[in-house]
Amino acid sequence: IVNELGEIAIDGRIIEKKDYLLQEITEGCICCTLRAKLADALIAIVEENAPDFILLETTGVARPKQIVSEFHLKRLAEKVFSKRIISFLDAVVYARVGHNMPIINFQLEDADVIILNKIDLVGRKDLSRVRDRLKSFAGADKTIYETSYSKMEYSDIFPEIRAVPMTVKENHLQNSLEKHAFRFDHPLRHGHGFLDSTEGFATISLEADTTITHDVMRAFFNRYQAKIIRAKGLLKTEKGNKVMHFSSSGLQMEDFNKGLDKSELVLIVKDKDRKSLEDSIPDGFARLVSG
Numbered sequence: 001i002v003n004e005l006g007e008i009a010i011d012g013r014i015i016e017k018k019d020y021l022l023q024e025i026t027e028g029c030i031c032c033t034l035r036a037k038l039a040d041a042l043i044a045i046v047e048e049n050a051p052d053f054i055l056l057e058t059t060g061v062a063r064p065k066q067i068v069s070e071f072h073l074k075r076l077a078e079k080v081f082s083k084r085i086i087s088f089l090d091a092v093v094y095a096r097v098g099h100n101m102p103i104i105n106f107q108l109e110d111a112d113v114i115i116l117n118k119i120d121l122v123g124r125k126d127l128s129r130v131r132d133r134l135k136s137f138a139g140a141d142k143t144i145y146e147t148s149y150s151k152m153e154y155s156d157i158f159p160e161i162r163a164v165p166m167t168v169k170e171n172h173l174q175n176s177l178e179k180h181a182f183r184f185d186h187p188l189r190h191g192h193g194f195l196d197s198t199e200g201f202a203t204i205s206l207e208a209d210t211t212i213t214h215d216v217m218r219a220f221f222n223r224y225q226a227k228i229i230r231a232k233g234l235l236k237t238e239k240g241n242k243v244m245h246f247s248s249s250g251l252q253m254e255d256f257n258k259g260l261d262k263s264e265l266v267l268i269v270k271d272k273d274r275k276s277l278e279d280s281i282p283d284g285f286a287r288l289v290s291g
Contacts, residue, residue, distance in 0.1 A: 001025060001041055001056045008205045008264050010232050011057065014243055014256075021049055038067070039076055046079045053158070054080065061103055064110040086157055087111035088150070089134075091118045092249045095126040098133065108137045113145070113157055120148040121249055201229070202274040206285040208263040213238050214253065220282040221251045227273040233265035 002012045003025045012024040023045065025037055045054060058067065068082040087107050094116075098104050108114060114134065119127055134144055145152060212235050221228065231246040234256055241256040244265070265285065269277055 001038070001045075001054065003038075003057065003059050003062070007203075008207075008266050010234060010264070010266060013234060013258070021045065021051075039070060039073065042076060042080050053083070063103075063106055084112045084157070085110055086113045086115065089114055089116050090247065090249065091116050091122045091127065091130055093247060094133070095122050095130050096248050098130070105137075108134070111137075111142065113143045115150070115152060115157070116144065116146045117150050118148060118249060119146050202269055202271045204267040204269060204274060204278060204281075206233075206265040206267070206281055208236075208265075208284045208286065210284045211236050211238055212263050212282065212284050216282050216284065217244065217253075218251060220280075221246055224277060224280065227277060228267055228269055230268040231266060233263065234260055235263040235265070236260050 001023050002009070002015065004011060009024045012022055015022060023041055025041060042054065045051060056067070058064065064085045064087075068085070070076060071080055071082055087110075089104070089108070094104065114137065116130065116134065122130065137144075145156065214237060217235070217237075221231070225246075228246060231244070233244045235242045235244050235253075237253075241258065241260045242253045243256045245252045245254075263285070265282075267277065
């Protein structure tokens with residue numbers, strides 16, 4: 001199950017589908033506005049497919065233990081239970097802004113397993129500071145891994161399925177802890193009294209029917225990188241179809257070996273910058289939605 005706050009679903013199309021069902025839940029967060037939809041999805045999957053495991057990828061603003069609390073409800077208690085909470089942590093983002101983003105620390109507190117990714121992109125001093133911060137979350141019941149390019153074996157983090165020869169393929173595109181938030185038309189309260197991590201942020205969703213060049217994308221992100229927290233998209237370019245990802249780590253383009261009818265791009269920005277960015281969208285794109 002893949003949960004995305006925006007109207008355009010990107011992550012679910014990137015995931016390499018094998019012999020399993022993938023279900024997307026969009027336009028909200030499953031720890032608050034879409035809690036009922038999550039419950040319905042879990043019940044349907046269990047009753048119709050009877051899987052051994054369900055992997056749930058949340059949005060960047062979710063509180064994992066608030067989601068787990070749903071499993072204790074009568075309608076779910078006999079069907080699913082939480083086995084493990086896993087948090088992917090972008091070393092670059094955490095080194096730069098982690099101390100200013102409480103939602104990241106909430107998620108680290110909730111996690112059973114922390115995977116510190118992109119350690120190859122931070123210097124020794126920054127990596128040392130990140131490790132020192134993570135020590136406050138370490139404990140006998142918490143495991144911390146360090147890696148680059150998300151090179152992890154399923155058997156390390158899911159010992160119950162050691163017989164399944166699959167490697168986690170994250171490729172810097174789905175770091176669940178590059179955590180930045182969106183603001184919706186109505187305020188979201190994340191649980192009972194928890195801070196509203198969506199306040200003050202917005203999404204801008206764009207689409208284009210024409211080919212988008214690498215030069216256009218580089219120029220746009222070079223000019224507005226200070227105003228864009230994160231962006232992701234699927235693009236038709238002069239060099240073929242690409243998965244695009246932008247964060248504090250920079251702009252990345254990777255091959256996407258599937259057909260695309262059009263280019264789609266989602267920007268995550270501060271609400272105060274939304275209007276100026278909407279007036280400066282890349283050549284070839286048209287604004288689809290914003291919220």
